[in-house]
Amino acid sequence: xxTPDSATAPATPDRRAETVPVLGLFDVLVDDAALFPPGNxxxxxxxxxxxxxxxxxxxxxxxxxxxxxSRIPELAQAWSRPDPLTVGVIADTGLDxxxxxxTQIVTDPQLxxxxxxxxxAPGSTPATLEDILAALPEVTGYVELARGQECSPQxxxxxxLDAIAAAGREVKFRTGxxxxxxxxxxxxxxxxxxxxxxxxVAFKCTAGLHHAICGVEDEAGNTQHGFxxxxxxxxxxxxxEDDEEVVGWLREGSTEVIVHALQAMHEHDARRVRTSFxxxxxxxxxDPVAELTELGLL
Numbered sequence: 001x002x003t004p005d006s007a008t009a010p011a012t013p014d015r016r017a018e019t020v021p022v023l024g025l026f027d028v029l030v031d032d033a034a035l036f037p038p039g040n041x042x043x044x045x046x047x048x049x050x051x052x053x054x055x056x057x058x059x060x061x062x063x064x065x066x067x068x069x070s071r072i073p074e075l076a077q078a079w080s081r082p083d084p085l086t087v088g089v090i091a092d093t094g095l096d097x098x099x100x101x102x103t104q105i106v107t108d109p110q111l112x113x114x115x116x117x118x119x120x121a122p123g124s125t126p127a128t129l130e131d132i133l134a135a136l137p138e139v140t141g142y143v144e145l146a147r148g149q150e151c152s153p154q155x156x157x158x159x160x161l162d163a164i165a166a167a168g169r170e171v172k173f174r175t176g177x178x179x180x181x182x183x184x185x186x187x188x189x190x191x192x193x194x195x196x197x198x199x200x201v202a203f204k205c206t207a208g209l210h211h212a213i214c215g216v217e218d219e220a221g222n223t224q225h226g227f228x229x230x231x232x233x234x235x236x237x238x239x240x241e242d243d244e245e246v247v248g249w250l251r252e253g254s255t256e257v258i259v260h261a262l263q264a265m266h267e268h269d270a271r272r273v274r275t276s277f278x279x280x281x282x283x284x285x286x287d288p289v290a291e292l293t294e295l296g297l298l
């Protein structure tokens with residue numbers, strides 16, 4: 001595996017290529033997180049842009065519109081189109097008031113509840129996790145596992161993943177942030193991926209996957225993970241490769257190696273990968289599209 005290289009700024013896409021290297025590999029890969037940092041779009045701008053993303057040539061890549069639970073009333077007022085908006089609710093207030101927010105969405109014909117995402121706070125007891133799992137509605141429900149600068153490759157999420165697997169729920173992992181140490185080491189992310197794959201727990205990532213390929217440092221000096229790296233690391237885990245191989249794909253910085261591996265991926269393996277790695281949120285939906293286009297993958 002090579003060392004990460006900084007990616008060249010991609011061109012803006014204007015069409016979808018006639019041939020996708022692996023059918024379905026990028027379908028519904030990117031949730032629209034325009035309201036969240038670092039983009040922090042206004043509700044009006046985010047709501048206005050989302051239908052254009054869905055209608056674009058890259059619309060097949062676009063997933064749910066992510067919105068904090070505390071801003072659902074604002075969203076309901078802002079969305080006035082005839083087609084319902086599929087919403088991924090970020091439970092920013094924890095369990096408090098979540099049932100009321102869910103009721104508001106499911107009784108509003110203009111909104112469609114697609115998923116709920118909630119953080120398991122650091123130091124939470126097993127009982128707290130049980131309460132969260134019990135409170136999640138009958139839609140996709142992501143529990144974000146706590147991590148911080150103190151986390152390491154030895155971080156053990158076995159109990160949490162076992163409980164989430166038993167409940168038939170999904171899990172979420174933070175892959176970045178603006179503070180030093182906010183980006184997990186490849187070994188830590190690899191341990192999370194292999195733990196999910198081993199238990200058949202589907203996962204998504206949040207924060208930090210701003211580029212297709214790893215190696216672009218942010219202002220805090222964090223070397224960013226790449227979403228294509230995560231796809232290939234997940235493939236390695238799905239195929240039963242060892243930890244070194246999974247970590248190696250997270251560290252791989254060669255455009256040529258990454259593109260070749262994706263183009264060589266069998267369609268059956270692509271389906272297995274996406275069953276495990278559901279996708280990630282991005283405050284700019286067009287950025288990953290532009291980078292994939294520049295790489296010749298769209």
